[in-house]
Amino acid sequence: MRKWVFGVAALFAAPAMAQAPSPKPPVDRNILHAQVILEHLGFGPGILDGRAGQSLTAAVRGLQEARGLKVTGVIDPATLAVLHQYRALRPVRTLAVGATTMQGPFVDPIPKDLPEQGKLKTLGYRNPLEKLAEMFHTTPEVITALNPGVTTIQTGTMLRLPNALPGSRDYPADWKPEWRQTLNMLNVDPRQPRADHVVVDKSEGVLKIYGSGNRLVAQFSATMGSEHDPLPIGRWKINGVDTNPKFHYNPKLFWDAKKDDDPAMLPPGPNGPVGVVWIDLSKEHYGIHGTPEPQTIGRTESHGCIRLTNWDAARVALMVKPGTPALFQE
Structure with a gap:
């Protein structure tokens, strides 16, 4: 039976002599x-x-x-x-690890060199714990904190997990099978409000979805722009949605690219640069997309695009359609 050593230290081993990070506050x-x-x-x-x-x-x-x-x-x-009114949604669910969770393909380590990444079939999760964290919209460290004393996980292991379970998994049959699989894995409910327009607000650090009557129906924390690549303020439109996308790395578009970098086509996967979805904008080379590092959302910079957690980006992808207006404001 397949087992995996359960511990954050195994994921993020610090080099010798490195200062230990400050302890996280307990999960409230x-x-x-x-x-x-x-x-x-x-x-x-x-x-x-x-x-x-x-x-x-x-x-x-x-x-x-x-x-x-x-x-x-x-x-x-x-x-x-x-x-x-919604207190019946309990904060934690105790669930058995399923066989599909333990299935890969897992990629560990992920090469730092982009041409080497381009040789992979997928930029998948590093291990089952990272996959579980993404499934339940959290981090490996939080799962570890919720399950003291658990040192290994395998099919059937009972774990306490944040309650990210959706109310429905009734994905339409005409959606691409790979996309339905991704949404199911990410615990994303197919029933999402339809966007009349999108607002990306730099001062608030959020992406807002407005429905008819200018009513706010959803909102997500986002990373947007930087000093070198500022958020493109203005009025744009959604061109379309590319699910489980490949990523074309063009060093000419990145100010921080190395001089000897070559273009590379990276395979799809949740640990790719744009995560599980790319929502293309009418502003050339810009989009709304996912991330391989959900814990950094709102705390780091981007190359001008709007970066969300993979699960939030997937939700937004279900809310918009080609032609949906998108206002980017200070």
Whole structure:
């Protein structure tokens, strides 16, 4: 029976003599409960980690705007009353690891050299723990914290996991099989609101989905632009959606590319530069896409594109269509 050593140290082994990172605060079940409810309501708090932070604050602000409450970013009594209506969505589910979770192909290590990456069939997960973390919208470190004493995982292992399970898996039969498989793996519900228009707000660090009547129906924390590649402020449109995309690395488009870099075509996979989906924009070379590093969303810079967690990018892909307006604002 296939087993895998269960521990964050195995994933992120620090070099000898490196200073140990500051310990993470414990997972707060009450905060995790709020995060789970917010995510199910369409206001993504980033990773489900049971910890306060800027992504949770942004998600609360989004819910408050959508429900006509005073926008504070704080879970005040009025906001708590809204969340309380959905208290049946428990923060943690205890589930058995399925056989498909233990299946690869796993790629460890992922080569740093892009031409070497181009030789791979997929830029898949490094191991089952990383895959589990993506499935349940969290990080390996959080799964480890929720399961003290568990040292290995295998098919049938019982684990406590953030409740990212969708209410439906009724994916339309005319969707590409590979895309249905990706959505199922990421626990993305096929029932998503339709976007009338998209707003990317630099000052708030979020991507907002508005439905008819200019009503906010969903919001997600995002990474957008940098000093070298600023967010392209203006009015654009969605050209289309490419699911499980390959990535064409063109060094001419990257200011930080090495002089001797050659173009490369990288295979699809969740650990590719744009994750599981590319939402193409009418601004040439720009798009909304996923990421192999969900814990960095809102905390790092991009090359001008709008980067979301893979699960949030997949949700947005289900909300938009070619021609959907997209406003990028300061």
